[in-house]
Ligand SMILES: Nc1ncnc2c1ncn2[C@@H]1O[C@H](COP(=O)(O)OP(=O)(O)O)[C@@H](O)[C@H]1O
């Protein structure tokens with residue numbers, strides 16, 4: 001039996017056949033506003049609240065206070081307490097860029113992670129993370145070093161990726177070598193608002209449902225509906241959305 005780490009998100013663990021594969025790295029891709037950060041917040045918050053698992057949240061896009069406000073807007077009222085107790089450890093932009101060069105900040109971060117007993121980690125976002133390296137070689141070296149530390153410390157990781165298109169890039173990026181799973185969040189405009197879908201395209205070692213499932217973002221976060229949708233990735237004229 002493959003060990004899985006439950007997201008605690010209604011409907012998602014079912015289509016993942018239990019949860020995210022423990023000690024793996026999954027890429028969560030989607031357009032801006034698709035729900036990537038919300039999924040990550042739920043993953044970390046539920047980890048502490050429901051499964052007694054400590055989490056690390058790395059974010060470039062917001063500072064720790066903004067993140068707490070986002071969490072509280074979803075009803076995660078104990079977020080601040082968990083941060084205070086250390087069950088949730090946040091590295092915001094200031095923390096991640098605290099040294100003169102990014103690689104020195106990362107070395108500090110990696111030594112913090114080492115042996116500290118965390119179970120879950122979020123990197124929001126991978127694209128921002130990649131942006132701060134001086135060159136391609138440094139980027140590769142650190143991404144490999146980073147994923148190595150994640151594996152050694154048995155962390156189950158989500159990394160977000162701004163993805164403009166529904167379909168993955170055909171060019172094989174470094175992230176495809178580093179990640180064991182791929183989850184796509186899709187949003188399409190409708191007359192009354194937006195329709196949202198989730199597609200688990202890949203989860204290494206797992207037999208997952210690869211259909212596209214409708215989901216919604218409500219007051220308490222993401223909920224995935226179990227009825228596989230009749231959603232088609234093609235318009236009637238067969239051009240991709
Ligand atoms: N508290 C909330 N209640 C309901 N919907 C929300 C709430 N917070 C955010 N949303 C919706 O969720 C969408 C996705 O947010 P987010 O996870 O930040 O997207 P991403 O990280 O993919 O850019 C937002 O555009 C907004 O419409």
Ligand SMILES: [Mg+2]
Pocket residue numbers: 036037038061124
């Ligand atoms: Mg986001």
